[in-house]
Amino acid sequence: MTEATTRLARRPRTTATPLRVAASAHARDGGLTAHTDFHDWYAEAGKRAFTRVERVPLDDLTGWETDPDTGNLRHHSGGFFTVEGLDVRMPAGPVPAWSQPIINQPEVGVLGILVKEFDGILHCLMQAKVEPGNAGGVQISPTVQATRSNYTGVHGGRPVPYLGRFRDPGPRGPLVDVRQSEQGSAFHHKRNRNMVVEADGEVEVHEGFRWLTLGQLHRLLAEDDLVNMDARTVLSCLPFTHAELARELGPPADAFRAALLRSCDPSAESRHPLGAVLSWITEARTRTEVRARRVPLAGLRGWHRTPERISHDTGAFFDVIGVRVQAGGREVAHWAQPMVEPHGTGVVAFLTRSVDGVLHVLMNARVEAGYMDVAELAPTVQCTPASYEHLPASARPRFLDAVEQAAPERVRFESVLSEEGGRFHHARNRYLIVDTTADAGPDVPPDDPEYRWMTVHQLVELLRHSHYLNIQARSLVACLQSLLMPAEPAPTAERKVRT
Amino acid sequence: MTEATTRLARRPRTTATPLRVAASAHARDGGLTAHTDFHDWYAEAGKRAFTRVERVPLDDLTGWETDPDTGNLRHHSGGFFTVEGLDVRMPAGPVPAWSQPIINQPEVGVLGILVKEFDGILHCLMQAKVEPGNAGGVQISPTVQATRSNYTGVHGGRPVPYLGRFRDPGPRGPLVDVRQSEQGSAFHHKRNRNMVVEADGEVEVHEGFRWLTLGQLHRLLAEDDLVNMDARTVLSCLPFTHAELARELGPPADAFRAALLRSCDPSAESRHPLGAVLSWITEARTRTEVRARRVPLAGLRGWHRTPERISHDTGAFFDVIGVRVQAGGREVAHWAQPMVEPHGTGVVAFLTRSVDGVLHVLMNARVEAGYMDVAELAPTVQCTPASYEHLPASARPRFLDAVEQAAPERVRFESVLSEEGGRFHHARNRYLIVDTTADAGPDVPPDDPEYRWMTVHQLVELLRHSHYLNIQARSLVACLQSLLMPAEPAPTAERKVRT
Numbered sequence: 001m002t003e004a005t006t007r008l009a010r011r012p013r014t015t016a017t018p019l020r021v022a023a024s025a026h027a028r029d030g031g032l033t034a035h036t037d038f039h040d041w042y043a044e045a046g047k048r049a050f051t052r053v054e055r056v057p058l059d060d061l062t063g064w065e066t067d068p069d070t071g072n073l074r075h076h077s078g079g080f081f082t083v084e085g086l087d088v089r090m091p092a093g094p095v096p097a098w099s100q101p102i103i104n105q106p107e108v109g110v111l112g113i114l115v116k117e118f119d120g121i122l123h124c125l126m127q128a129k130v131e132p133g134n135a136g137g138v139q140i141s142p143t144v145q146a147t148r149s150n151y152t153g154v155h156g157g158r159p160v161p162y163l164g165r166f167r168d169p170g171p172r173g174p175l176v177d178v179r180q181s182e183q184g185s186a187f188h189h190k191r192n193r194n195m196v197v198e199a200d201g202e203v204e205v206h207e208g209f210r211w212l213t214l215g216q217l218h219r220l221l222a223e224d225d226l227v228n229m230d231a232r233t234v235l236s237c238l239p240f241t242h243a244e245l246a247r248e249l250g251p252p253a254d255a256f257r258a259a260l261l262r263s264c265d266p267s268a269e270s271r272h273p274l275g276a277v278l279s280w281i282t283e284a285r286t287r288t289e290v291r292a293r294r295v296p297l298a299g300l301r302g303w304h305r306t307p308e309r310i311s312h313d314t315g316a317f318f319d320v321i322g323v324r325v326q327a328g329g330r331e332v333a334h335w336a337q338p339m340v341e342p343h344g345t346g347v348v349a350f351l352t353r354s355v356d357g358v359l360h361v362l363m364n365a366r367v368e369a370g371y372m373d374v375a376e377l378a379p380t381v382q383c384t385p386a387s388y389e390h391l392p393a394s395a396r397p398r399f400l401d402a403v404e405q406a407a408p409e410r411v412r413f414e415s416v417l418s419e420e421g422g423r424f425h426h427a428r429n430r431y432l433i434v435d436t437t438a439d440a441g442p443d444v445p446p447d448d449p450e451y452r453w454m455t456v457h458q459l460v461e462l463l464r465h466s467h468y469l470n471i472q473a474r475s476l477v478a479c480l481q482s483l484l485m486p487a488e489p490a491p492t493a494e495r496k497v498r499t
Numbered sequence: 500m501t502e503a504t505t506r507l508a509r510r511p512r513t514t515a516t517p518l519r520v521a522a523s524a525h526a527r528d529g530g531l532t533a534h535t536d537f538h539d540w541y542a543e544a545g546k547r548a549f550t551r552v553e554r555v556p557l558d559d560l561t562g563w564e565t566d567p568d569t570g571n572l573r574h575h576s577g578g579f580f581t582v583e584g585l586d587v588r589m590p591a592g593p594v595p596a597w598s599q600p601i602i603n604q605p606e607v608g609v610l611g612i613l614v615k616e617f618d619g620i621l622h623c624l625m626q627a628k629v630e631p632g633n634a635g636g637v638q639i640s641p642t643v644q645a646t647r648s649n650y651t652g653v654h655g656g657r658p659v660p661y662l663g664r665f666r667d668p669g670p671r672g673p674l675v676d677v678r679q680s681e682q683g684s685a686f687h688h689k690r691n692r693n694m695v696v697e698a699d700g701e702v703e704v705h706e707g708f709r710w711l712t713l714g715q716l717h718r719l720l721a722e723d724d725l726v727n728m729d730a731r732t733v734l735s736c737l738p739f740t741h742a743e744l745a746r747e748l749g750p751p752a753d754a755f756r757a758a759l760l761r762s763c764d765p766s767a768e769s770r771h772p773l774g775a776v777l778s779w780i781t782e783a784r785t786r787t788e789v790r791a792r793r794v795p796l797a798g799l800r801g802w803h804r805t806p807e808r809i810s811h812d813t814g815a816f817f818d819v820i821g822v823r824v825q826a827g828g829r830e831v832a833h834w835a836q837p838m839v840e841p842h843g844t845g846v847v848a849f850l851t852r853s854v855d856g857v858l859h860v861l862m863n864a865r866v867e868a869g870y871m872d873v874a875e876l877a878p879t880v881q882c883t884p885a886s887y888e889h890l891p892a893s894a895r896p897r898f899l900d901a902v903e904q905a906a907p908e909r910v911r912f913e914s915v916l917s918e919e920g921g922r923f924h925h926a927r928n929r930y931l932i933v934d935t936t937a938d939a940g941p942d943v944p945p946d947d948p949e950y951r952w953m954t955v956h957q958l959v960e961l962l963r964h965s966h967y968l969n970i971q972a973r974s975l976v977a978c979l980q981s982l983l984m985p986a987e988p989a990p991t992a993e994r995k996v997r998t
Contacts, residue, residue: 177778279676
C-alpha cells in the first residue's frame with residue numbers, strides 16, 4: 001500500500017464521494033487484488049468461463065420464432081427482446097427517410113457495481129464474464145447485469161448473484177442511480193438503470209468476481225476488449241468532479257493533466273455556461289423532427305432476408321444473424337439468439353482542447369432513431385470509416401480527419417473496446433482521446449448547431465440525469481477519467497495485499 | 500419608483516439572473532404599468548378581445564372530421580391535434596388497465612415571455628389573451644403561445660407577433676429554454692418549449708400587450724382565473740434561487756417567509772440530498788410499468804359517444820365536447836374544435852413544512868398515462884374531490900384532508916386558476932399552499948415510495964431539465980415564488996411611471 005493509501009485509510013466515511021473516487025483512482029497498483037496478479041486471475045477466469053458460438057440460420061434458433069404476420073423475430077416466452085422493423089422519417093436530415101431492423105427491448109434492466117472500502121479505499125466488485133458476442137472471450141463486467149427477464153426468471157436460469165443489494169440499497173441509498181440509453185442505431189428506446197451501491201457488512205466473493213480499485217480499472221481500460229460496455233457506462237456515472245481532487249491524486253504530471261484536473265473543478269470557467277448548453281440541447285431536440293414507427297420486419301424496404309441473415313441491399317450498416325451458444329461458467333449452458341453484427345470497426349473519439357487552462361471536450365448533438373428523446377450528446381466523432389471509403393470527401397464525417405491524422409503525441413488515449421456482447425456480435429470501436437491544444441485546432445463557430453466545447457464538470461453534472469450523454473460518450477468519459485493519473489505511476493516501495 | 504428600484508437602476512447587467520428576478524419581484528406596485536392602472540387596462544382589453552363559445556355536435560365541427568375507420572377526431576389540414584383513444588396497462592397500479600380518450604399533439608410548441616429591463620427592473624411583456632375554454636374571458640398570457648401549426652401557418656391566420664425573437668434569441672441566448680410536459684391525464688406526450696428571452700433594442704408594444712414586473716404578476720396570481728397556465732409554467736422556470744435574495748427583497752416579513760427565503764439558498768440543507776431525490780425518481784420510473792398504446796377512439800371500452808359528447812359510462816372524469824368559437828382580437832375570427840371538459844373543480848396543493856428553518860415542500864411521484872417518462876413530480880395533492888364523494892374514506896387521496904381541513908392561518912396561498920383554455924373547457928383548480936410547520940404535520944416516512952420533502956432550491960434545480968415537475972407543480976412553484984414578498988407591501992411615497 002502506498003503512502004497515500006495509508007493516509008486515506010484513516011479518513012472518516014463522510015468524505016465527499018468524488019474524493020473517495022479519486023483516492024481509488026490513485027490506487028493503480030490495486031488493493032485487495034495486486035495488479036501484478038490480475039492477469040493470472042483473468043486468464044484463469046477465461047478458462048472457466050467460455051462460450052462456443054456457432055452461426056445458425058435464423059429459422060433454426062431454438063426458442064425463437066418468426067412471427068408469421070410481421071416477420072419479427074421473437075422468443076417463445078415473450079421475454080428477452082424482439083427484432084422488428086423501424087420506419088424513420090427525419091424530414092430535415094441528410095437522409096429524410098429510411099427503414100431498418102431494430103432491437104425492441106422496452107424493459108429497463110439493471111447494471112450495477114457493488115463497491116466497498118477496504119483499508120479506506122473504494123473497491124469495485126467486478127465480474128469476469130463471457131458474452132457470446134465478445135471478440136476476446138471474458139471481459140470485466142459490472143457486479144450485476146440483469147434484465148427484467150433475468151430477475152423475473154423468464155430464462156429459467158439461476159438467480160443473479162448480488163441483485164438483492166441493488167433492489168434494496170439500504171438506508172444510505174445508491175451512490176449512482178440513473179437510467180441511461182444504449183445504442184440508438186440498433187435499439188428502440190433501450191435503457192438500463194446504472195447503479196453503484198456501497199455494500200454494508202460482509203460481502204461473499206463468488207467465483208469469477210474480484211474487488212478491483214478504480215485505478216486498476218483505469219489501467220485495464222487501456223487494454224483492448226477488456227472492460228466491457230456495461231462496466232464502462234456505470235463507471236462513467238461515478239461523480240469525480242471536486243475542487244480538491246489534487247489532494248488525492250497529487251499534482252498533475254503534465255499540462256494536459258493539469259487542464260483535465262481544472263476541468264473537473266465545478267467552479268472552473270466553461271466556454272458556454274450550463275444554461276447555454278441546455279438551451280442548445282433543447283434547440284437540437286426541438287428543431288429535429290424525428291418520427292420513428294415500429295413496422296413489420298418482413299418486407300422492410302431496402303433490406304432482405306436470407307436463411308442466414310437480414311442484410312441491407314447495399315451490404316452496408318449491419319446484419320441480423322443467428323447464433324447458437326454453448327457456455328461454461330454462466331447461468332445457462334445452451335441457448336440460441338439473434339444478434340446484430342456491424343460491418344467494420346468504428347471510430348469513437350473526443351477531441352479535447354485547453355481553453356484558458358481548462359480542458360474542454362467537443363461534443364456533438366447527435367440524432368439516432370432509437371433514442372427516447374431525439375438527440376443525445378455524442379463524442380466528437382462516432383462513425384464507421386469503412387462506410388465512407390467509396391464516397392466523395394465531402395461525405396466524410398466532420399473531424400474524422402483530425403482524429404485519424406493526429407500526431408501520435410496528441411493521442412492521449414487509444415484502445416479498441418467492445419460494445420455489449422449480449423446483443424452485438426463483434427461490435428468493436430477504436431476509442432480515442434485526441435488533444436488539439438497545441439495545434440491550430442478544429443474550426444467550430446460558437447453557435448455551431450451541432451457541436452459545443454464543454455468542460456468535464458459539465459459532462460459529469462449532466463450524467464446525473466437520464467439521456468443526455470449517449471453510450472459512446474459515456475465510455476469516453478470513463479476513459480477520460482482514467483487519464484487523471486499518469487499511465488505508469490512510479491513504483492511503490494511496499495505493497496500490502498489482503499485476501 | 501421606490502428607493503429600492505432606483506438603487507437597482509444603477510446596477511450593471513452582469514448581475515446574476517436570480518437577483519434580477521428578485522428585484523423585479525420586489526416591484527409589486529409595477530413599473531412601466533402602475534399596478535393601480537392594471538385593472539383598467541385589463542378590463543379594456545377584455546372588451547376588445549372576446550370569444551363567444553357555443554356547443555355544437557361533434558359531427559358539426561367545421562374543419563374537423565371523424566375518421567371512418569378509427570373514430571378519431573382530426574382536422575382536415577392534418578394540423579392542430581387529434582383526439583384518439585389510449586389503452587393503458589399499469590399492472591402494479593390501483594387500476595391495472597383502462598382506456599380513455601387522449602389528445603395527441605406530438606409537435607413541440609413555444610411558450611415564450613419576452614423580458615427587458617426598464618430603469619434596471621426586468622419587465623415581462625404579457626398579453627391579455629382570450630381562449631375559448633377560459634372561464635373568465637381574457638387572461639394574462641405569455642408574449643408568445645405558438646404551436647408548430649401556428650408558426651407554419653396551418654391555421655391560415657396572421658403571423659404570431661414576437662415569435663422571431665424566440666426563434667433567434669440573439670448571441671446571449673435565452674434566460675430559460677426547457678421543454679416541459681402538460682397534463683398527462685389528457686395529453687399524449689404533449690410538451691412545450693418554455694422560453695424567456697431578453698430583448699435587445701427597441702420593442703414595439705402591440706395592442707393587447709403590456710410590460711409587467713414579476714411583482715405585479717405575483718399579485719395577479721392571487722386573483723382567480725387571471726394568469727393563464729402557459730404564463731404560470733414559463734414563470735416557474737425562471738431561476739430565483741440565490742444566497743443573497745434578501746439583498747433585493749429585504750428582510751422576510753415572518754417565519755414562513757424566512758424559511759422560504761432560506762429554502763431558496765442553494766447551500767441550504769435539504770432533508771434528502773439531490774442524489775437521493777434523483778434515485779427516488781429513478782426508482783419510481785423503473786418500478787412502475789406503464790404501457791400506453793394509442794388505439795381507435797371508436798369503441799373505446801368504458802366510453803360512449805353521443806352527438807354532443809364522448810363520456811365515460813359512469814359519468815366520471817371528463818367529456819370530449821365540440822365548440823364553435825367566434826372571436827374578436829385574435830388571429831382568426833371563427834373556428835370550431837373539440838375540447839376536453841373536466842367534471843368538477845380540482846384541488847392542487849403543496850403542503851410545506853420548515854425543517855431546521857428551511858422550507859420543504861412535500862412532492863409526489865405521480866404516474867400519468869400520457870407522460871413521456873412514466874412519472875413526474877406532482878404537488879402533494881392533485882385530484883378532483885367530487886370524484887371521491889361517494890367512495891369510502893379509504894379511497895380518499897392522501898393528504899386531501901390535511902389541505903381541506905387546514906386552519907385558515909395555515910393557508911399561505913389560495914386562488915382558483917384555469918388550465919389551458921385552448922384545449923380545456925372551464926378546467927379550473929383551486930391552487931393552495933398550506934404550511935404545516937406549526938401543526939403535528941403529515942406523517943411521511945423518509946423512505947415513502949411516493950412522497951419526498953424537498954427544498955425550493957432542489958425544485959428550481961430540477962426545473963432546468965425537462966419532465967421532472969409536472970404542470971400543476973410548476974404552477975404552484977410560481978405561486979410559491981409570489982410569497983417571497985408580503986401580499987401588501989407598505990405604500991411607497993412616490994411612483995414614477997413611464998409609458
